[in-house]
Amino acid sequence: MPHEFTDGWTTAISAIALLIGLTGVFLYFWGMAASGRKGRYRRWPGRRPLCWSSGIFFAWLPLSPFFLEAAHHDFRFHMTGHLLLGMAAPMLMAAGAPVKLLLRSLPVNKARKVAGVIRKPVFSFYRHPVTASVLNIGGLWILYTTPLFGLMHHHPLLFLLVHAHLFLAGYLFTVSVLYFDPAPNGHSPLFRTIVFIPSLAAHGILSKLLYAYPPSGVSLEQARQGAMIMYYGGDLIDLAIIVVLFHGWYKKPGYRRTKSRFGAKKPVSL
Amino acid sequence: MSGTADAQKGAVIIQERLPEPENPKFRHRSLNLWAGILFGLGFVAFIDETVFHQILHWHKFYDRSSTAAGLVSDGLFHAFSWFATVGGLYLVADLRRKKAFWHRMFWGGKLLGGGAFQLYDGTIQHKLMRIHQIRYEVDIVPYDIIWNGLAIVMIAFGLILIRSAKKDLSGRKVIVNAS
Numbered sequence: 001m002p003h004e005f006t007d008g009w010t011t012a013i014s015a016i017a018l019l020i021g022l023t024g025v026f027l028y029f030w031g032m033a034a035s036g037r038k039g040r041y042r043r044w045p046g047r048r049p050l051c052w053s054s055g056i057f058f059a060w061l062p063l064s065p066f067f068l069e070a071a072h073h074d075f076r077f078h079m080t081g082h083l084l085l086g087m088a089a090p091m092l093m094a095a096g097a098p099v100k101l102l103l104r105s106l107p108v109n110k111a112r113k114v115a116g117v118i119r120k121p122v123f124s125f126y127r128h129p130v131t132a133s134v135l136n137i138g139g140l141w142i143l144y145t146t147p148l149f150g151l152m153h154h155h156p157l158l159f160l161l162v163h164a165h166l167f168l169a170g171y172l173f174t175v176s177v178l179y180f181d182p183a184p185n186g187h188s189p190l191f192r193t194i195v196f197i198p199s200l201a202a203h204g205i206l207s208k209l210l211y212a213y214p215p216s217g218v219s220l221e222q223a224r225q226g227a228m229i230m231y232y233g234g235d236l237i238d239l240a241i242i243v244v245l246f247h248g249w250y251k252k253p254g255y256r257r258t259k260s261r262f263g264a265k266k267p268v269s270l
Numbered sequence: 271m272s273g274t275a276d277a278q279k280g281a282v283i284i285q286e287r288l289p290e291p292e293n294p295k296f297r298h299r300s301l302n303l304w305a306g307i308l309f310g311l312g313f314v315a316f317i318d319e320t321v322f323h324q325i326l327h328w329h330k331f332y333d334r335s336s337t338a339a340g341l342v343s344d345g346l347f348h349a350f351s352w353f354a355t356v357g358g359l360y361l362v363a364d365l366r367r368k369k370a371f372w373h374r375m376f377w378g379g380k381l382l383g384g385g386a387f388q389l390y391d392g393t394i395q396h397k398l399m400r401i402h403q404i405r406y407e408v409d410i411v412p413y414d415i416i417w418n419g420l421a422i423v424m425i426a427f428g429l430i431l432i433r434s435a436k437k438d439l440s441g442r443k444v445i446v447n448a449s
Binding site for chain 1: 352
């Protein structure tokens with residue numbers, strides 16, 4: 001192993017991740033308590049803190065000391081960590097609806113300010129499905145098809161940066177497709193579906209390329225197994241995203257019922 | 271219906287669009303067809319993945335002779351098949367709650383979509399783009415014939431079902447017209 005990536009760095013990275021994670025869990029439960037005290041909202045569903053906390057756990061797991069050590073030598077561990085940090089954790093954390101909770105727990109005037117901020121064009125730009133897809137899948141292509149993958153294992157700060165990007169881009173991608181939280185300037189389920197298909201395809205194609213052309217310093221056998229973990233693991237999480245996306249369409253009242261192709265009766269307004 | 275007894279009103283009705291039959295499934299005929307096509311495509315892709323890749327291990331995950339276009343085409347169809355399966359089923363759920371689900375149209379679409387995808391996979395993807403073959407180290411010709419023959423049979427049965435469903439619809443139209 002290169003001398004720069006010492007045990008000290010491994011411990012430091014794990015500790016930073018653990019600290020951020022615990023803060024996230026603490027803030028979430030604090031927000032639940034604060035919004036519960038107001039007494040004018042519906043009860044916050046119990047599955048949401050469960051999703052949020054398990055999401056944070058899955059985000060921390062690949063950054064835990066044991067996992068970091070293993071992922072350093074073994075591409076299969078690296079890829080499992082990539083699935084957890086970049087896909088599973090963001091999906092679970094987004095299902096916790098943290099922005100909704102924030103808006104509920106803040107005093108009205110501050111909540112109004114936050115609502116104004118998330119409506120700003122810059123957020124709409126980053127939360128646009130195309131931007132989020134390019135940042136997410138484009139980042140992966142850069143990581144695995146350039147020397148970045150090898151460099152990352154020699155420079156701890158680069159390692160931290162790449163993993164932060166992996167998580168943040170994964171989260172951005174999830175919230176651009178699934179609207180657990182309020183989504184100003186949102187897009188129709190059909191549009192999100194159309195953007196999602198090529199990015200999902202690019203993920204699958206990249207894993208097939210990794211199968212045939214391993215990144216620098218990875219043996220062919222490990223690359224093949226890692227690529228299949230990426231391909232099928234990615235499929236599994238994508239399936240969950242697709243089900244949630246279409247379920248949202250199905251549950252939305254009045255969707256597709258308002259218009260009939262053959263000019264049925266107009267809805268009666270009372 | 272109400273106007274046909276009256277000769278004056280009857281003349282007006284002929285110029286206008288004929289009233290659709292009451293049954294909501296006729297109003298959603300194209301939705302029924304598309305639900306079938308999507309689900310059929312997704313279902314065939316799913317069988318391909320589970321049976322030929324995972325259980326039999328006939329197909330290879332990646333075949334070095336695959337062209338770049340083959341990789342892209344395979345990736346896109348693989349991604350689309352998940353959406354098609356889940357989306358097709360949600361369309362069925364939506365049609366059922368509207369009491370507009372039409373078995374014959376859905377099955378026609380399902381066979382058509384599944385057969386079309388299998389034919390595309392068997393000819394363009396396997397042969398032209400060479401993504402992978404059905405099986406390795408055997409004489410491939412009988413496999414290809416059965417694979418693509420089955421696809422053509424599925425397409426033919428799908429089209430027959432859709433035609434018979436449409437006849438059903440037009441038959442009813444005639445009755446409405448005659449009354």
